[in-house]
Amino acid sequence: MLVTPDSILAYCMEHLEGVVLRESWGERGIYYNPGETLPRGVYILTIKEKDGENDRASQLDREGVYRVNLGLRKPSFRALFGELPKRPPAGGVVEMPYDFAALDRLIPHPVYAWMGWIAVLSPGEQTFRELLPYIEEAYGFAKEKYNRRKRK
Helix, strand or coil: CCCCHHHHHHHHHHHCCCEEEEEECCEEEEEECHHHCCCCCEEEEEEECCCECCECCCCCCCCCCCEEEEECCHHHHHHHHCCCCCCCCCCCCCCCCCCCCCECCEEECCCCHHHCEEEEECCCHHHHHHHHHHHHHHHHHHHHHHHHHHHC
């Protein structure tokens, strides 16, 4: 199986109930929003295919390179990468000893690791399979956040 941005998004749309696909800020994202009852829904996963003004650490302008981004619960992030870093200044990158441009490797998100986000650039088939439990966790976490927002 060739792993592409489209195949990852299709997997999410097929396997996760109550999700919508949206394009915004130069990214395509999967949001939990059953019935589209919230204005935007809650992020589960995004795919970024080009560098942005405040996000260049992954060098996404390279041919065929894209980044999959997922928001995990903080304990899961800590189990993978240790303590959450401090929030970087606008346009900055988190201070962590990782190569944020490395391909096919699970890494902290270069900008949003402080919130528990992880990333992988251009995952191969094996790395995508390793990502599946994290997609499920991000989905469950998004549902929890959605339910809290609905109660307000």
